[in-house]
Amino acid sequence: MTMILLGAAAAAPIGKRMDHRFELDNQARLRFNLAVMEQIGLDRLTGIIAFARSASLGSYTAAARSLGISPSAVSKSVQRLEERLGLSLFTRTTRSLTLTPEGRDLHERALRLLREAEEIEQAAVAARSEPAGTLKVTAPFPIGVHLVAPALPRFRERHPGLSIDLRLGDRFVDLIEEGIDVAIRVGELADTRLISRRLAPHRLGAFASPSYLQRRGTPVHPDELVRHDCVNFRFQSTGQALRWPFQIGGRTVEIMPNASIVTDFSDAVAAVLVAGGGIGVSPTYIAAPYVEQGVLVPVLQEYVVERSVITALWPESRRGNPNVKAFLVFLGEVFPSPTPWDRLLSARVGDK
Known part of the structure; x- marks a missing residue:
């Protein structure tokens, strides 16, 4: 024909x-x-x-x-x-x-x-109604390690016929060409071939250990950071150090700290802070467990900025895919509103 x-x-x-x-x-x-x-x-x-x-x-x-x-x-x-x-x-x-x-x-x-x-x-x-086969998911290292990976066993209990291929990294991935079903990213990417859904705010906050603050004092304004040891994060993709965002006088101001320690891994920043290495900025979902344990304390919380959003992306061709549908429903549970990590930090600040 x-x-x-x-x-x-x-x-x-x-x-x-x-x-x-x-x-x-x-x-x-x-x-x-x-x-x-x-x-x-x-x-x-x-x-x-x-x-x-x-x-x-x-x-x-x-x-x-x-x-x-x-x-x-x-x-x-x-x-x-x-x-x-x-x-x-x-x-x-x-x-x-x-x-x-x-x-x-x-x-x-x-x-x-x-x-x-x-x-x-x-x-x-x-055309298949039940999730089955393999679901390919990609996410940045910290989000994948702290939020997605711990939740996967619970997801598989609901869908035992579905296996998960989780790929972590900050490298830009062409979802369609590489056959990725769902990507979790920070920011909203403009690609007409993709569908996106906002999952949660991506908030950055300043933290330090109680021992460091007892030794060096607690800053009450971002300008006072020049008198402190600072621990900073460097992006692997660009090699650039993170500029610390603060909400000051109704506008967002970015500060480049004179850092005594710089690392390109978010968990390493938290580890240095827990060890009393200084003040550092970290995503709230990484710092929250340490705050709950009492080994980190939020500082400068009244200046915290919602830097970006955590977003789920999937190809238009996956719109009716039962695997993707099931995983997106589950991501809504992993990233509730408000998120448990931001709720915890807000409660700790309110207790002061």
């Missing part, structure tokens, strides 16, 4: 062919591309996937990590694809891959093909 349609279109004038082409509905287009992929053969399809992932991530190593295979396997798949096509798809250096003009064209086409294959799969999954 598809071949007859295409043949008829080919015999028609160009204008009519274009009109007829745009009359094909999405399902017909998806069925045609699926038939094309079936004819491609597994080896060639593997090469296209390896090439597309390498082009998007910039290296065979990153592509291999994403696909769960070895870098040499990715490299060989791409080389075989180049040999079959008689084209050079990458300009290679010891550190990176750069697409050739032919490679850029093929990359765009490959992404379209793979996204349509994803739509086909998700349409089939949406």
Whole structure:
């Protein structure tokens, strides 16, 4: 049937062919591309996937990590694809891959093909009512470790037929290309292919140990931080140190502390503070358990800023996916309003 349609279109004038082409509905287009992929053969399809992932991530190593295979396997798949096509798809250096003009064209086409294959799969999954299979979730390290991972056993008790693949890191991930079902991120990302839902405020607060404050005194205004030992966080993605935000006089002011200790891991900041290393800024969900234990104390709480939001993101193609639906319902329980960690800190400040 598809071949007859295409043949008829080919015999028609160009204008009519274009009109007829745009009359094909999405399902017909998806069925045609699926038939094309079936004819491609597994080896060639593997090469296209390896090439597309390498082009998007910039290296065979990153592509291999994403696909769960070895870098040499990715490299060989791409080389075989180049040999079959008689084209050079990458300009290679010891550190990176750069697409050739032919490679850029093929990359765009490959992404379209793979996204349509994803739509086909998700349409089939949406027809299933019960969550089953594997749910791929990505989150930043601190949110994943402190909030998501501890809740997963409870989620699996409800859905024993569903396994979880949790991937932690701050690297930007193309959810669609890497097959991620749900991403949890700080901030609201603008991508028309994704659906987002606000989960909770992402608040930063200043904290110190009781022993440090007894020894050095408690600041009552952010300006007094210049007389204190400060512990700061550095972003792994940019190498930049965190600017401490405070609400002063009705506006947000950012302060760059003269830090005596800097680390690129949020839990390390908390560990230094607990050990009496100074005053530091931390997400409230990390600091709250230490405050509850009495080993950290909030300071400058009247100047706390709601820096951003914690957001759930998922591809438009996953809208009807029962796995995603179940997990989003569960995330509403993990991130209630108000959150237990912010409720705890508010209560402690109110007790003073």
